[in-house]
Amino acid sequence: MDEQTPLTPEVLVPRLGNQLVAMGLLNSEQLTQALRYQREQTAQGKPRLLGETLVELGFIERRVLDRAVTEQILLLRSALENANRTLELRVQQRTSELEEALRKLSELNQLKANFIANISHELRTPLTHVRGYLELLFTEALGALNEDQKKSIEVSLRSAGRLQNLIDDLILFSLASKDELTLQLKSVDLNLLIAPVLTRANPKAVERGVKLFVELDVSLPPVMADAEKLSWVLAQLLDNAIKFTPRGGKVTLIVTQSESMVTINVSDTGIGIAPEKIREIFEPFHQLDSSATRRYGGTGLGLSLVRQIIETHGSLISVVSQLEQGSTFSFPLLFSRPNQIGNQ
Ligand SMILES: Nc1ncnc2c1ncn2[C@@H]1O[C@H](COP(=O)(O)OP(=O)(O)OP(=O)(O)O)[C@@H](O)[C@H]1O
Ligand SMILES: [Mg+2]
CATH class of the missing domain: 3.30.565.10 (Histidine kinase-like ATPase, C-terminal domain)
Structure with a gap:
């Protein structure tokens, strides 16, 4: 069955009239005539089922009609069971596709968090050295500085501080993405x-x-x-x-x-x-x-x-x-x- 076809009764089993024709219990002229008669009666406020109409017009005996309707019902039931099985299979298939997509997504998220954590830690070590030496220079522990040199070092220290903050934020973010944000309350x-x-x-x-x-x-x-x-x-x-x-x-x-x-x-x-x-x-x-x-x-x-x-x-x-x-x-x-x- 086409995946897009809606599961209406007409799709699952042929309509009763067509079924009777297919079974050789009625010919198509009789069917056309009966359908016309049914429409006319309905228009006059006397609605009736096709089966009733066929019996009324003498095209089919009630006993034969009952058997055909029973067969129709059985056919419909087994078609519904089939459709149910198909639906269940489709749901199972979709569920496992979604589970796979979700698994890939969380794997990707984990990779992103790991990547950010690793990069941040790698950046932190050299930055600690840079800041350490800048501080040594700034405090003149490595020798006296003139005004311009001191100002330059101060600007570098401020920039290094900003980088440090950014790295700390990234580390915090990677912990939060891995649900590893813990509190010391x-x-x-x-x-x-x-x-x-x-x-x-x-x-x-x-x-x-x-x-x-x-x-x-x-x-x-x-x-x-x-x-x-x-x-x-x-x-x-x-x-x-x-x-x-x-x-x-x-x-x-x-x-x-x-x-x-x-x-x-x-x-x-x-x-x-x-x-x-x-x-x-x-x-x-x-x-x-x-x-x-x-x-x-x-x-x-x-x-x-x-x-x-x-x-x-x-x-x-x-x-x-x-x-x-x-x-x-x-x-x-x-x-x-x-x-x-x-x-x-
Ligand atoms: N007090 C505020 N007034 C107006 N807009 C704000 C205010 N606080 C946050 N925003 C808006 O929300 C956005 C996100 O804020 P958030 O603090 O997450 O990022 P940021 O300040 O741009 O960068 P970062 O905090 O990482 O330095 C801001 O870019 C801004 O557009
Ligand atoms: Mg902000």
Whole structure:
């Protein structure tokens, strides 16, 4: 049977009239006549089955008709059983094709994650040497430097630092793609955690002419989190907020608290995100437009990892944004239980 043919009864077995003709119980003129009569009666509001019509017109005896109908039913039943078997086979075939495609896809994903992990580790070793020697030079441990030399080394150190960050992000990404993102959960004092994150974000804010504010209650109870990864998440959100806010704008980190949890909000007065694009920005390597890539830099990895880290904490990140007005990224974190306080 053709794969595309729909399984209607007419396809499975011939219609009753044709069957009777084929069995030699009726001739085709009688069939045409009976069909015409059936149509006329139906048009007059007296619908009847073909079998009834044939008996009524005396073309066939009821007993013969009953036997033919029974045969028709048996034929239909075995045709249906066949069709079922064919369908089951088709489903089995499709399922194994899909399973094979899925296996290939996850193999490919695994290869990609391994490739990124290997390359990142290979890049990290020489970069560690480069940074180490640049630092030795910069601190003048290898001899005094004039002003120009010092400035050049400083620029090289900053670039090497950026490369280091990129490599660290790639390593984190490869771990997350292999579901190997693990957390070291402990009780974390947000005041202690946030201060150095802000210090590190500040030079970029100053350079871009964006004001950085923080609203945080000093008596905030500790939360359960992986301190290093949470710092990284806040650094990424602040980095985005500063990057996508034009000069003169404002970026605020606000921590609000309710009975059992805190909510961390990073708000900006920047370019905003169209509502239909909000899902996309959490996809790895996804940036909202290619010209933005050139204008703002980055690889598009930040938010996908931010989301995975927050979700691994059992929380969820949400975004409220309006184009040209700004964006707020928020996520809640649970307070640590009383017996874990001070455990850091
Ligand atoms: N605060 C924001 N305001 C406006 N757009 C944003 C904001 N944060 C993220 N986006 C959009 O989401 C995209 C993805 O963000 P993400 O942090 O993943 O990547 P990135 O900042 O471009 O690069 P990376 O973080 O790897 O340096 C950004 O390129 C930008 O288009
Ligand atoms: Mg980013």
